[in-house]
Amino acid sequence: MQAEIISVGTELLLGQILDTNAVFLSRELASLGIGLYRRSTVGDNPQRLRQAVEEALARAELVITSGGLGPTDDDLTKETVAQVLGLSLIPDRSSLEWIQDYFAKMGRKMTENNYKQALIPEGGEALPNLHGTAPGIVVRYKEKLIICLPGPPRELKPMFHDYVSPILRTESKGVILSRVLKLCGLGESAVAEEVADLLANQTNPTLAPLASEGEVQLRLTAQANVMDEAVRLLDELEAKVRERLGEAIFAVDEETLEQVVVRLLTQRRERLAVAESCSGGLLADRITDVPGASAVFDRGVVTYSNRAKEELLGIPAAVIAREGAVSPEVAHLMAQGVRKKSATEWGVGITGIAGPGGGTEEKPVGLVYLALEGPEVSLVRELRWRGERSLIKRRTTQAALDLLRRELLKK
Secondary structure (H helix, E strand, C coil), X not given: CEEEEEEECHHHHCCCCCCHHHHHHHHHHHHCCCEEEEEEEECCCHHHHHHHHHHHHHHCCEEEEECCCCXXXXXXXXXXXXXXXXXXXXXXXXXXHHHHHHHHHHCCCCCHHHHHHHEEECXXXXXXXXXXXXXXXXXXXXXXXXXXXXXXHHHHHHHHHHHHHHHHXXXXXXXXXXXXXXXXXXXXXXXXXXXXXXXXXXXXXXXXXXXXXXXXXXXXXXXXXXXXXXXXXXXXXXXXXXXXXXXXXXXXXXXXXXXXXXXXXXXXXXXXXXXXXXXXXXXHHHHHCCCCHHHCEEEEXXXXXXXXXXXXXXXXXXXXXXXXXXXXHHHHHHHHHHHHHHCCCEEEEEEXXXXXXXXXCCCCCCEEEEEEEECCEEEEEEEECCCCHHHHHHHHHHHHHHHHHHHHHHC
């Protein structure tokens, strides 16, 4: 079954709200084994909405709309669908009774335009809305299935789970299952080169690279008749990918790099302290965003000035004067100093130039030195980034977490 989603609402086109409904529906359709071929967004304009519905019905067997079921004059979804299908709108008694009861319980007067929400295309089925006044609608027309859902996510999501999903389970055949492998330390082109043979010869399952901020993701997708078969296909493809990319893969699906680091430290019962300059505490912030980080994270120190480096980390002023605050020597002493003062197994030091000013020909914006001190480990890495200040800070903390992760995996 091929599906399309039409999101209705001028507020979506203006960027006033995010279309989280389309993301939710896409995932739900995939889990049901229904292929989503197109998503479109249309404003509250009857002509353009009609065109979108007509085109979707010409291409897809299933069309789902979200939004435009309210009581106001610009809520035109079901009117437009009825026109396209050549059907009249008729009152649905159960929907009208629900709406009347809803207003009575709220102690509010039901206005005339709310009666409009009880109208559905002739031959259609109303879907109860337990969280609002706009019923959903299901219409079967020839070989097509049209489902109209309300726009508010708190109404759409339970309606889909309670009523739409059971309908679609009887219509769909098979499942579509996806898995995301997350990588760090390699660019998108390098990753694509390593799996070039898999990308060139893919059919089912499929493999697709996607560059993200500070990481690369590989999306594996399998289609099968049953869930167990889809899982087997993904497992086989993942094994082939891991053969080529090894420890560059740091997580699967939702787990973040900082969560991985906290998990590894927890397993080893080891603790971490960090000293940051150009990253301004972002590394500590990312780590402490992870529940349970207090068991492994001792402290984060932002030593932005030279004086702070001297007073808090014990770095000699002579070293800073001779080598410069942005230098491998100072990064090393930052990691060493914070580890010593906190008595932790691991210490990280970060110093650099995040920009936009402060760079020189010898030490340009984007130059960062990253140091790691640990049990029988003493490393300093030179990083050279391009981009705006926030991106340099993000990539630096990503590199720090990845360096620590790789060392933890060795032990």
